[in-house]
Amino acid sequence: MKTLLIKTHEVWLETMMAAFMSQTNSRQTLYEFSDILWRHFTWIEHELIQSGDPYDYDRDTIPIKVTHLRDVLSNLSRRLSEIDLQLIVCTNRDLAHRISTDLRYIEGVISRMSNEVVTAFDASRTIDRIALTQEATDALTLFLFEESYKEYELIMIYNYLKAHSDDAFLNRIFQILIDESFFHLRSFGSMMAEMGILGVPRVIHKSLYQVESVEQFLRDGIEEEIAAKQQCLDLSAAVSKESKELAAFFDFINFQEDYHVSLMREALDHYAQMKA
Amino acid sequence: MTELDQEIIDHMANPKNYGSIERPDAMGIGENPENGEKVIIHLRVKDEGGMPRIEDIKFQAIGCMTTVVAGSIITGEAKGIDFETGKELISVTLGMLDGVPAEEAACSEMVAVSLQAAMDTYTAKKADPDHGTITYKIENSCEVKETP
Structure with missing residues (x-):
């Protein structure tokens, strides 16, 4: 669960960064998705507190320097798939189901977003x-x-x-x-x-x-x-x-x-x- | 911080060696007693014939962006060097602080003394594996004195 928290932390931030990079309607959609991923983060954290497992807010650095939005979107899709696979450790099956269905939807929408030149x-x-x-x-x-x-x-x-x-x-x-x-x-x-x-x-x-x-x-x-x-x-x-x-x-x-x-x-x- | 050139902006956007090392060989802390700002250094050390070498180095800063830039530059220089060269790096860094604006001097000193603390912790741990992490406090003031 701790790894799940870290990975969700990272994907939340990267999605928000992708929103900043976009200069089209995708920006608002990415903002909304980053808000959902933030909520996932707080729910996973609550599970960790309930189970008494120690945790912290450490995470890896997140490389985001890209020239095209497609590059960061592809990376987000990979991260979302990895998190979906890791949900097996979440014993709260209702929560795991909710997060999994969110992730699959988000990944689908992201995969259809138009490419953009990034000037950020x-x-x-x-x-x-x-x-x-x-x-x-x-x-x-x-x-x-x-x-x-x-x-x-x-x-x-x-x-x-x-x-x-x-x-x-x-x-x-x-x-x-x-x-x-x-x-x-x-x-x-x-x-x-x-x-x-x-x-x-x-x-x-x-x-x-x-x-x-x-x-x-x-x-x-x-x-x-x-x-x-x-x-x-x-x-x-x-x-x-x-x-x-x-x-x-x-x-x-x-x-x-x-x-x-x-x-x-x-x-x-x-x-x-x-x-x- | 004066005159932000592209190199400094790169250090601010992507500080080098930022973070922590899992199970480091030694840690060291540089602290500003005035405001509680800190730099924490993690070292992975390789001992080559009695001369320790900094194989990997990471830092974390509880402080301002100037400290982050100083940490990024100094840890970049420290990576791969042996402790003798590390001491020279610290000495050169501290020697350059005269005439530097107060805030920048305090930030760079905090990084330099945290590196010294980490190397000293490593040496102390050689003699006593239970030795704790050493903290050194800085001498430069971060406060900008108002001129009358």
């Missing part, structure tokens, strides 16, 4: 045909690499916390933060593909999600959100002369972080009340 790795470093200064381009590049990893990290951390918590109040907050990070990851990944600098977020270290103190994690997280807000503000200022739309996008992300901070403070208050 051409390092053009331009966005919306806006001529940013070199300084603003570098700042945006660095921001996208840092924050796409950060959003992936937050998805995995909050998912781990949620998977190991029976507290409905906290789980509501964790789920909101997961959903928000998914939106941010998609936004940033999409921009990276447009700039030709797409990369898979690196593997996160166990110590980040197997936290000793959730409260300390939340306190540190609030500091990080405040720092991220400042980065968005700086970036908005750096690009505002060349693009009002891009500046407005970073302001929009910045204001979203306010609510994240508020939710994390609510979670901390909840811990304090539980202790009182």
Whole structure:
């Protein structure tokens, strides 16, 4: 089951990367499929927790640099077939059946998708045909690499916390933060593909999600959100002369972080009340 | 990080030697005591006539993208070299940090000391197989000092 979790983790991420690469209607379909594969991941994780088997979020690196979408789609088909064969280890037959039928359908649709030339790795470093200064381009590049990893990290951390918590109040907050990070990851990944600098977020270290103190994690997280807000503000200022739309996008992300901070403070208050 | 050229972008998109080695011969940790950022190095070592050689090396970073780039470059240099050359690599890296912007210096130092820690752990394990993983803390500050 642990291998099944790892393989599902990898195929979820690769499907999302394929969505970023596509510039046609296939993009939305691939997004939907990556969401389904993410749900598979959380269900397999639940089975592991129920059975008491140890697991983590380690995985292999995922090579995605291709020139044509067909190359990544073929790889996804191979991965989906391998996972289907591995479902034999899943003793929850209802779950195994559900995942298997999903995988076969997804594989069928993917095999019929049109080929496309992929520009997500051409390092053009331009966005919306806006001529940013070199300084603003570098700042945006660095921001996208840092924050796409950060959003992936937050998805995995909050998912781990949620998977190991029976507290409905906290789980509501964790789920909101997961959903928000998914939106941010998609936004940033999409921009990276447009700039030709797409990369898979690196593997996160166990110590980040197997936290000793959730409260300390939340306190540190609030500091990080405040720092991220400042980065968005700086970036908005750096690009505002060349693009009002891009500046407005970073302001929009910045204001979203306010609510994240508020939710994390609510979670901390909840811990304090539980202790009182 | 200043002036992002294509080589640096490649390291950010596809960091070399990122990850872990199953049952490594030694591990080492470099830590920034200011903010808890860390670099963890895993080594696979081949002992050739008393001179250990780094057969494989992997790193993981709990830190910023500058640390990832430094890890990608330094582990790329370290792969395949013996411990003597490894010490020279660490010494050269640390020697180059004067005049480097504070954040970049701290990140590169963290990778260099984690490599030193991994090699020292390997040597210590030779004498005592139960020896734990060595952690070294960095001296450079990651904080960018405001000029008055």
